[in-house]
Amino acid sequence: MKGHELRLSKRITGAFITAAIVCGGVMSAPSAGASVASGSISGADWGNAGVRNDWGDEGPLDYNSHDYSRAVALWQLVLRAEGFYTGAIDCDFGPATTEATRDFQRWYGLTADGSAGPNTLSVADNSLQDLGNQRDIRYVAWEGMGSVDFRRINGVYHFYLNGAWRTASYTSASGC
Known part of the structure; x- marks a missing residue:
């Protein structure tokens, strides 16, 4: 396939996954907020799906909820990898992160509301790969x-920033 055909295929796949989640079809995300209550972005190896179902119960991250936290920094790193975010990894869900989130959502056929909630994060976790040890x-x-x-x-996500591994906490922004 050529590049534009592959992008279209990825968009259709993302839209199908989103429709299945929203409509309660063959796929469904765990209830929202389960990991927020735990205080950090987390996941576990669930059989064949592996890490590709880790974030479906996460969020929301937006300018109203957990808007200044290390969980936002994790999301900014994802948006940067996708090429939608070019700002500093600053733990702040400000206007640039909101617009980058909308761009991500448009690209993957989601409602572009600028909030990284369970549906958006569930689509993002389809791009996670276990590097063979369920840790990396x-x-x-x-x-x-x-x-x-x-x-x-121990099921909790960490990212490397400013010379140290940091927990993707919903309540802390230290180290950003």
Whole structure:
């Protein structure tokens, strides 16, 4: 397939997954907020789906909810890997992160509301890859645009920023 055909295929796949989630079809995301209550972005290896179902119960991250947190930094890293965000990884869900989130949502056929909620994060986790040890996880953007590595330790996601591994916390922004 040529590049534009592959992009279209990815968009159709993303739209199908989103429709299945919204309509309660063969796929469904776990209830929203389950990981917010735990205080950090988390996931576990669930059989064949592996890491590709880790974020469907996450969020929301937006200018109203968890707008200044390390969970936002994780999302900014994903948006940067996709090429939608070029700003600083600053833990702040400001106007640039909101617009980059809308761009991500448009690209993947989602409602472009600018909020990284369970549906948006569920589409994003389809690009997660376990690097073979259920700890080292890589997000690979469409067409190899970029990637970012995470660690999942005891089910909790961490990212490397400013010389240290940081927990993707919903309540802390220290280290950004």
